[in-house]
Amino acid sequence: MDFPTTNMIGDMIRTLIPNTTLAYLVNGVLAVLALLMIPFVLVPFLIYLERKVCARIQARVGPNRVGPFGLLQTIADVMKLLFKEILIPGGADKFTFLLATTLPLSSSFLILAIMPFDSNLQVTDLSMGVPFVIAISGLGILGLLIGGWGSNNKYSLLGSLRAGSQMISYEISLALIMLFIVLVSGTASLREIVLTQQGPFWHSWWIFKIPVLGLVVFILYLISSTAELNRGPFDIAEAEQELTAGPFTEYSGMAYAMFYLAEYINLVIAAGLAATLFLGGFLPPLIGVQSVDQILVKVPGVVWFALKDLFIIIVYMFFRWTFPRPRVDQLIAFEWKFMLPLNLIMLVLGAVFVSVGWILP
Amino acid sequence: MKLQEYLAKSFHGAISLLKGLHITAGYFFHPSRIVTEQYPNNKKTLKMAERFRGQVIMPHDESGEHKCTACTMCEKACPNGSISILPTKNVAGKKVLGQFIYRFDTCTLCSLCVEACPFDAIRMGQNFENSAYSREAFELILNKKEGRG
Numbered sequence: 001m002d003f004p005t006t007n008m009i010g011d012m013i014r015t016l017i018p019n020t021t022l023a024y025l026v027n028g029v030l031a032v033l034a035l036l037m038i039p040f041v042l043v044p045f046l047i048y049l050e051r052k053v054c055a056r057i058q059a060r061v062g063p064n065r066v067g068p069f070g071l072l073q074t075i076a077d078v079m080k081l082l083f084k085e086i087l088i089p090g091g092a093d094k095f096t097f098l099l100a101t102t103l104p105l106s107s108s109f110l111i112l113a114i115m116p117f118d119s120n121l122q123v124t125d126l127s128m129g130v131p132f133v134i135a136i137s138g139l140g141i142l143g144l145l146i147g148g149w150g151s152n153n154k155y156s157l158l159g160s161l162r163a164g165s166q167m168i169s170y171e172i173s174l175a176l177i178m179l180f181i182v183l184v185s186g187t188a189s190l191r192e193i194v195l196t197q198q199g200p201f202w203h204s205w206w207i208f209k210i211p212v213l214g215l216v217v218f219i220l221y222l223i224s225s226t227a228e229l230n231r232g233p234f235d236i237a238e239a240e241q242e243l244t245a246g247p248f249t250e251y252s253g254m255a256y257a258m259f260y261l262a263e264y265i266n267l268v269i270a271a272g273l274a275a276t277l278f279l280g281g282f283l284p285p286l287i288g289v290q291s292v293d294q295i296l297v298k299v300p301g302v303v304w305f306a307l308k309d310l311f312i313i314i315v316y317m318f319f320r321w322t323f324p325r326p327r328v329d330q331l332i333a334f335e336w337k338f339m340l341p342l343n344l345i346m347l348v349l350g351a352v353f354v355s356v357g358w359i360l361p
Numbered sequence: 362m363k364l365q366e367y368l369a370k371s372f373h374g375a376i377s378l379l380k381g382l383h384i385t386a387g388y389f390f391h392p393s394r395i396v397t398e399q400y401p402n403n404k405k406t407l408k409m410a411e412r413f414r415g416q417v418i419m420p421h422d423e424s425g426e427h428k429c430t431a432c433t434m435c436e437k438a439c440p441n442g443s444i445s446i447l448p449t450k451n452v453a454g455k456k457v458l459g460q461f462i463y464r465f466d467t468c469t470l471c472s473l474c475v476e477a478c479p480f481d482a483i484r485m486g487q488n489f490e491n492s493a494y495s496r497e498a499f500e501l502i503l504n505k506k507e508g509r510g
Contacts, residue, residue, distance in 0.1 A: 057385045061397045322385040323378060338371075 003119035003195065010120075031123045035112050039105075043264040044074035046313065053317045084253035091152040092250065100147030100247075101255045104262035107139035111269050116191045118282045118301035129190040130182050133273065134175045137228065140262065141167045144230075144237065147259075148247035159246025162328055163230060163237030169335040170234075173224035176343040180217055180350050181206060181277045184359065194281035200288040203360035207278040210353055211360070217346050218278045222312075224339060225270040226319055227331070230263070233323035236331055271312035272305070279308045409487040414470045417463055418486035419503040427504050428482035431458040438477035443468040449507060459507055465491065466499035 010027050017023040048063065048071060055062025063070030088094055111133055113123040126132050141164055148160020182188045184206065185196040197205050207214045227234040237246040248259050275281055282301030286293045326334065353359060362370075388394055398407060409415070421427050431448040442464075449459030461483075475484050483503070493499065 053389065056389045056392065056395070059388055059394050059396050061395055061399065064399075318382060318385060318389075322381045 005120055005125075007118075007120040031113075035109060035123065038112060038268065039261045039265055042268060043261050044078060046264045046267065047074045047077075047260075049313075050317055050320075053314065054321045057318070057321045078257065081253055081257045086253040086255045087250075089152055089250045093150040093152070096146045096150030097250075098255070100143045100150060101251065101258040103143030103146075104140040105258050105265070107136050107143070108262050108265040108269060110136045110139075112265065114190055115269065115272050116194055116276060116281055117272075117305050119191070119194075121282075121302055122191060125189055125191045127187075127189045127192075130178045130188045130193075133190075134171070134178060137171065137174075140266065141171075143259075143262075144247045147251070151247070151250040153250050155244050156247050156249045159237050159249070163247060166234065166236050166328075166331060167228055167230065169332055170224045170227040170339075173220065173335060173339045173343050174228055176340075176347055177217055177221045177224065178273075178277065180343075180347050183347065183350050184210060184354055190276050190281075194276055194283060197280040197283055199286060201280060201285040205278060205280045209360050210350065211358065213346060213349055213353060214278065217350075218274070220339065220343060220346070221274055221278065222315065222319075224335075225274065226316060227335070229266050229270055229316070231267070231316060232320035233325050234331060235320075235325060236328055267313055267316060268309060271309045271316065274312045275305060275308035279312075281305055281308070409489070413487055413489075414472050414485040415488045416465060416470075416486045416491065417468065417474060417483055417503070418488075419461060419483050421505055425505060427458075428480045429458045429461060429504060430480060430482070431456060432479065434477045434479060435474035435483060438473045440471065440473065441467045441469060444474055451507075457507065458504055461503040463501045463503050464499060465501055466496055 009030065013026050013030070014023045017026060051073070052062040052070075063073035066073045066076050088097060114126050114129050114132060116122045116125070144163045144167070145160050148156040148158075148163070151157070181193060185193050187193055187196065193206075197209070202208050205214075207218045230237045238248070248256055251259065282305045284293075284296040284299060284301070284304050286296060400407065419427050419429065431446050433446045433448075436444045436446050444464075445462040446458065447460040447462065448456050451457045470485070472485055491499075
C-alpha cells in the first residue's frame with residue numbers, strides 16, 4: 001500500500017500557478033482556512049453531541065426543540081454569545097485578561113497543523129512532531145493561568161492555580177506516554193508513527209502490537225489526557241460546585257466562547273492523538289481477510305481517522321458523565337504517586353520489549 | 362499501607378469504575394429508560410403517577426353518593442383554612458354535609474386533609490392543569506349533592 005503525500009487540490013493549485021512560491025502561499029492559505037473550519041463546523045456539533053450523550057446517560061432527552069432533533073441548539077447558543085458584551089471587571093488587568101482568551105485557541109491550532117488527518121491531509125509533517133505537541137500544549141495552560149490572574153477575582157485565581165498545577169503535573173505523564181510510542185516506533189513524526197502501524201489491526205496497531213503493554217499505556221493515555229483536557233472527572237479547574245467556573249468566571253460573550261472552543265478543539269486533538277499513536281490513525285482497520293480488506297482500503301483515510309476520533313471522543317464523554325470528581329490533593333497524589341512511577345516502569349519495559357524483540361510483526 | 366493492600370485497592374477501584382461505566386452505558390443504549398415527559402406534546406397520552414398529589418377531589422360512587430359525614434376533621438387538619446364544611450340537617454334531623462367548600466387558591470396540596478379523613482371521603486386527584494382567569498374559579502364545591510345515604 002502506498003501513501004501519497006500530495007492531494008488533488010494541492011496538485012491542482014500547483015498546475016494552475018506555475019510560480020512555486022505563490023503556489024506554496026495559496027496552498028498554505030487554503031490549509032489555514034480548512035483548519036479554521038474545524039472550530040466553526042465541528043465544535044458546535046461536538047457540543048450538541050456532548051449534551052445528547054450526557055442527556056441519554058442521565059435518562060433525559062437533551063436538546064430537541066431548536067431545529068430537527070435540536071441540531072441548531074448550539075448555533076443559537078453561539079449566536080447569543082456573539083452578540084453579548086465582553087465585560088471587563090473593574091480592577092482587571094485588561095491586556096492580560098484579553099490575551100488569555102487567545103492563547104489556548106492558538107495552541108490548539110498549532111497542534112492541529114501537524115495532525116495527520118490523512119496521508120496527504122496534513123498541513124506540515126514535522127520530524128519532531130511529538131516533542132512539538134508536548135511543547136505547544138504548555139501554551140494552553142499559560143492562557144488559563146494568566147486569565148485567572150488577570151480577572152481580579154478569587155474564584156478565577158484559585159481555579160487557574162488549580163488548573164495550572166493539574167495540567168503541569170499530567171503533562172509529564174502525557175509526555176512520557178508519547179515518548180513510549182516514540183521509543184517503540186522509532187520515529188517522532190506523527191505521520192511516520194501512523195505508517196509504522198500498517199497491517200491487520202490486532203497485531204499492527206500500537207495498542208496491540210506490544211503485547212499487554214500497549215493496552216496499559218493506552219489506558220494511561222486516556223486517564224492523563226482527560227486530566228490534561230480539564231474535563232470531568234478531572235475538571236478541578238472548573239469544579240462548578242466550588243469555583244463557579246474557575247478561570248472562566250469573569251469572561252462573557254465571545255471571550256468565554258474562545259475558551260469553550262479551545263476546550264472542544266483540544267478534545268478533538270487529544271482523541272486524534274490517541275487515534276494516531278495507538279489506533280493506526282488514518283489506516284483502515286484491516287481484518288486479514290483479503291476480500292473485505294480490499295473494500296476497507298478503498299475508504300478514504302480521513303474517514304477512518306474521523307471514526308476513530310469520534311469513538312475516543314465518546315469514550316471521553318462517558319468518562320465525564322460517569323465518574324465522580326476527585327479532590328485536588330487526590331488528583332495530584334494520583335499523578336505523582338501512581339501515574340508517573342507506572343509510566344516510568346512502562347517506558348523501561350518498553351525499552352526491554354524492543355531490545356528483546358517482543359513486538360508483533 | 363502494605364503493597365498488597367495498595368494493589369487490592371487499585372484493582373477494586375478499577376473494577377468499580379467499570380461498574381459505573383456499565384450502568385451509564387446501559388442508560389445510553391436503552392432510550393426506553395428516558396423518564397422525561399415532553400408535556401404539552403404528550404398531553405393525550407400523559408399518565409400521572411399514582412401517588413401524584415393534584416387537586417383534592419371527592420370520589421362519588423355509581424349512584425352519585427359520597428362518603429363524607431361532615432365530621433370536619435379535614436377542616437381542622439387544614440393548615441391554610443382552605444376547607445370549609447357547611448353542614449345541614451336531613452329529613453330525619455340528622456347532621457349531614459351541605460356543601461364541601463374547597464378553596465384551591467390557598468391550598469398547598471399538603472395532603473393533611475386526606476390523611477385526617479376517617480372515611481376516605483376525599484383524596485388527592487391527578488389534575489394539575491389549574492390555570493384560570495379569576496380567583497372565583499378556585500372556590501370549588503366538591504360534593505355533587507347534599508347529605509349522605
